[in-house]
Amino acid sequence: MARRAKRSDPGGHEPSQRQLRAGELVRHALTDIMAREEFRDPALQGVNVTIGEVRTSPDLRHAHVFCSPLGVTDEAAQDELAKALNRASAYIRGRLGKQIEMKFTPQLHFIADHSYDEGAYMDSLFNRPEVKRDLD
Template identity: 60%
Template sequence: MARKPSSPGLPSQRQLRAGEIIRHALAELIAREDFRDPELAGVLVTVGEVRCSPDLKRANIFVTPLGDDTEAGRTRLAGALNRAAAFLRGRLGREIELKFTPELHFIADKSYDEATAIDRLLSDPRVKRDLE
């Protein structure tokens, strides 16, 4: 039986499945780990999404700190997690059952800001009038 090629630019089922496995494991790992870095000590982290490369050897992890939704707070958190990426990758390798543990790259998640901006735009009286 021939495999149906995935749409160009869209992640495969394998990438999506691996991303979710990594997301759940990292969220638990970050929550229970005691970090030496003062920027990570006591910070609650939301792991919003994990995007894996097609070969699953690289993972981009979108993170945001709970309670500090500023751009500077997100950027500081991503930087601190990138400094701890090798440590987290080692711990993650013991938690997940993938052939390779991907290289971790943390990115400040801006999707919540974008969703808020869209909500604000949709609640504008002029836009509501046009939608009705």
């Protein structure tokens, strides 16, 4: 019987419990930082940021942060926010290191979170009369 080689694809498996806990710890701390800090970047001034999810790498040295501006559905504005947060990531990482107790403070990679838009679109599809008729 032939044995299959293990896949070394990092995206091909579920995150461990440790990664999930670390991601939630980082998410809560980032939410607190975003609410309290004043940023010099004009693109970040006065913007309420929603942190939807934080996915950490298996070694916990990198964190992908899914973010969006609160109440803004424009994809260009969401992408611009992610770019601005990536510019300020070193400053945010420094603040994060003071708030969390981890061996390493992860490198932060901000990604625009479009899942809220997709959810609103799916909701509008399910509320169409022809779809409701088929569901009943």
